[in-house]
Amino acid sequence: THFGFREVPPDEKESLVAGVFHSVATRYDVMNDLMSMGVHRLWKRFAIELSAVRRGHQVLDIAGGTGDLAKQFARRVGDNGRVVLADINESMLRVGRDRLVNDGLAGNIEYVQANAECLPFPDNTFDCITIAFGLRNVTDKPAALASMCRVLKPGGRLLVLEFSKTRNPLLTKVYDTYSFNLLPVMGKLIANDSESYKYLAESIRKHPDQDTLERMMKDAGFVNTTYHNMTGGIVALHKGVKP
Ligand code: SAM
16 A cells, blocks of 8 residues: 555554554664664754753653664663663564663663553653654654643653754755655665555655644743744744743
8 A cells, every 4th residue: 555645544644654663673773874874863962951850850851762862861860760672563562672672771761552642651750752764653742741741740841853844945855755756665675665655754744844834833822932943943942831
């Protein structure tokens, strides 16, 4: 099925997203490096810097996948802190857990299979929540943002790292060509899975732009919202604070 290029009803979208991530889980990390030419590491590093996470903090990384952010946070929070790596997808969680255990970082990390739309944690639990390249896969984004606000402590911050919109017409053209033509071909060659990478390009195109996402965060209850564009707006890092 060419699911990347048709409108998908919400309930169907969930199983579609699940299928995509089951099929890419084991190759996810290497594909990330290849497709972003390694730059995703810099985008993530910036998110870590802006998180202000320190020793003793409780951190939730939603849609945490194979644990790039959780790994850095686990080092920062130390033994008295706690990092929860949450993802809706069992395969991604398993690959993430194996990788973090191999890195010797198991101690203060917990793994929870959860949907961002209805987080299974008490109110006012976390000092910081991150969601990196995950929000665009979530069906009900307002529900997810409200759920994140609920489980943050007052004064806690949410960081959303996500593909966004470039304003430079030339960059937009180059980027569209890359994502709609080259990306599925690379997906086919490397992972034998062009459909998943078509879905990726399509989900990026449909995701709300910088100002729309900032508005959505405010509507969900966040204050002091800001965003930083990276790589010309290909990626943006949004920040919001729970009042
Ligand atoms: N955060 C990781 C990173 O930056 O490398 C993984 C990002 S990966 C592109 C997107 C992840 O979102 C997948 O692991 C997928 O299973 C997860 N996901 C999709 N929908 C979700 C939902 N509704 N709730 C929680 N996680 C979800």
